Amino acid sequence: MNWDKILQRIDKFRFRLPKDYKNGMxxxxxxxxxxxxxxxxxxxxxxxxxxxxxxxxxxxxxSLAMPDIHWGYGFPVGGVAATRVNDGVISxxxxxxxxxxxxxxxxxxxxxxxxxxxxxxLVDRLFYDIPCGVxxxxxxxxxxxxxxxxxxKEGASWSVKHSYGDKDDLEYTEAGGCLEGADxxxxxxxxxxxxxxxxxxxxxxxxxxxxxxxxxxxxKKSAQKFEIFPGQITILIHTGSRGLGHQVCTDYLVIMGxxxxxxxxxxxxRQLACVPIKSQEGEDYLSAMASSANxxxxxxxxxxxxxxxxxxxxxxxxxxxxxxxxxxxxxHNIAKMEEYEIEGKKKLLCVHxxxxxxxxPAGSLEIPLNYREVGQPVLVPxxxxxxxxxxxxxxxxxxxxxxxxxxxxxxxxxxSQARKIIHGRDLQKKLLEQGIYxxxxxxxxxxxxxxxxYKDVEDVVDVCEGAGIxxxxxxxxxLGVIKG
Amino acid sequence: MRRFSxxxxxxxxxxxxxxxxxxxxFYNAALGLLNLLYPLIxxxxxxxxxxxxxxxxxxxxxxxxxxxxxxxxEVEKIILFKFKFKFKNSDSLFVDARGDKIDSFxxxxxxxxxxxxxxxxxxxxxWKTKIIFDV
Numbered sequence: 001m002n003w004d005k006i007l008q009r010i011d012k013f014r015f016r017l018p019k020d021y022k023n024g025m026x027x028x029x030x031x032x033x034x035x036x037x038x039x040x041x042x043x044x045x046x047x048x049x050x051x052x053x054x055x056x057x058x059x060x061x062x063s064l065a066m067p068d069i070h071w072g073y074g075f076p077v078g079g080v081a082a083t084r085v086n087d088g089v090i091s092x093x094x095x096x097x098x099x100x101x102x103x104x105x106x107x108x109x110x111x112x113x114x115x116x117x118x119x120x121x122l123v124d125r126l127f128y129d130i131p132c133g134v135x136x137x138x139x140x141x142x143x144x145x146x147x148x149x150x151x152x153k154e155g156a157s158w159s160v161k162h163s164y165g166d167k168d169d170l171e172y173t174e175a176g177g178c179l180e181g182a183d184x185x186x187x188x189x190x191x192x193x194x195x196x197x198x199x200x201x202x203x204x205x206x207x208x209x210x211x212x213x214x215x216x217x218x219x220k221k222s223a224q225k226f227e228i229f230p231g232q233i234t235i236l237i238h239t240g241s242r243g244l245g246h247q248v249c250t251d252y253l254v255i256m257g258x259x260x261x262x263x264x265x266x267x268x269x270r271q272l273a274c275v276p277i278k279s280q281e282g283e284d285y286l287s288a289m290a291s292s293a294n295x296x297x298x299x300x301x302x303x304x305x306x307x308x309x310x311x312x313x314x315x316x317x318x319x320x321x322x323x324x325x326x327x328x329x330x331x332h333n334i335a336k337m338e339e340y341e342i343e344g345k346k347k348l349l350c351v352h353x354x355x356x357x358x359x360x361p362a363g364s365l366e367i368p369l370n371y372r373e374v375g376q377p378v379l380v381p382x383x384x385x386x387x388x389x390x391x392x393x394x395x396x397x398x399x400x401x402x403x404x405x406x407x408x409x410x411x412x413x414x415x416s417q418a419r420k421i422i423h424g425r426d427l428q429k430k431l432l433e434q435g436i437y438x439x440x441x442x443x444x445x446x447x448x449x450x451x452x453x454y455k456d457v458e459d460v461v462d463v464c465e466g467a468g469i470x471x472x473x474x475x476x477x478x479l480g481v482i483k484g
Numbered sequence: 485m486r487r488f489s490x491x492x493x494x495x496x497x498x499x500x501x502x503x504x505x506x507x508x509x510f511y512n513a514a515l516g517l518l519n520l521l522y523p524l525i526x527x528x529x530x531x532x533x534x535x536x537x538x539x540x541x542x543x544x545x546x547x548x549x550x551x552x553x554x555x556x557x558e559v560e561k562i563i564l565f566k567f568k569f570k571f572k573n574s575d576s577l578f579v580d581a582r583g584d585k586i587d588s589f590x591x592x593x594x595x596x597x598x599x600x601x602x603x604x605x606x607x608x609x610x611w612k613t614k615i616i617f618d619v
Binding site for chain 1: 490495496559561588596616
């Protein structure tokens, strides 16, 4: 496809995909990218997927793609679509199999000098204490389905109630770590079976846990609000709802595949299967999605507790005295009901974020009181060899991107391409020479997740900043990484 | 004839599956998936499962079948590798599957699901389909 003839350049950071590109598109596509990123975006089917998302009934204004967009299945990874609650649809493919995959950032009062002689012990300890990789079961014992149903209803607060974490953590978690409307009865017995042993596990694939050093501050005021300072040690967790969420998506895609005939919905890709939000199937999915999202928040909360315990064992001090506190926890695979002003009218929209991060502006009541003056932290992991970023929402996000920003670096190489040119053991050695100690459950996964397989996340966040949808606050470099 | 080959996909994994008919497409798709999941060793077909699937198309049935293999692997720690299929048009499938217990630590990667993305079973002298798995 010669995209140069189709895409219209709006400015340095925006490209429009006009709705007349494909018969059936209801709105234009808008892709945030600079010239260099666009060159790699054009190499696969991601732009076609932006067009396909524009077919969704009730989609409002734009089918959006963040600058880390890459080829997904159904939605592109990095895709955002807001559908009207009144007459629009919910599409499980717009959330993905890993419902509420997200990131949580913890800060500490430690600096690099406190940790440099302990990093190996610390990473080894974390690797031992936090189950990761395929086939590992969790340390959190869930007695039966009745107890699991409580987790699904209560989310992170279930974990805190059961001594996995601190009450303050909930305040610094999107939606307080619990989505309303969760109904565990809308989840299949298969999903229960997959989830019951997986609470408190990191998983595999691109999930990780990283010990980092803050190496640069860009926005002092926001950094102060987030209690981030140069040289500080931070910990980033990336995981989601594990097999439970995967099963929920699988189950509902079957249900919706049947229902699209009932509702006469015409789509270019079966993976986009959707139903009206105001339908029995739509309501059931939203209840199941909320339950899965709550499982993911409970999962990241339990992992937070294990991290604190690991640090306590190595430093022989309480986590309180080590200052291990939560900066924020935010989902990047989720659908949320949010209100926006469109052409002077307030509308309730269902914002699908598939590999995109919510970025609520300063003053939002949904973000912690301490952060309201500056806006919501947007946590953007990079690759394990370079850096990650804390961003904060900027003014254009609310008016243009349905308060969304990027979620990561975006892949450059496929997994098989990465495995062909990179060997896990060599990579581990090379990164150690660069001062990054890595423990991985699988060398093959390590190769697939190599830094070379990803775009430079700084290019991605610079586009978000240039487009005015978020601003850089701080940059963190990895010192120790655990991969599943 | 080649049973399957691997497909480049930016974030996930894919296979191209070949067969002389529908049954072979289903069988070879399962073998392609198993190749992504577990080291190729000799298994003994000790455990028997029977499944019924319903859908609107062969594609629906294929994805439901592959996702069942993933489910059994994750929950039961059993790899299914021998299959007998009975199709009733394109809306119903009965599978008699045999498998073996595995060491879950040897599972090569976490595959979340087989997806419907651009899925089409091409029928002809040689049947063919492309399947993308979410990793």
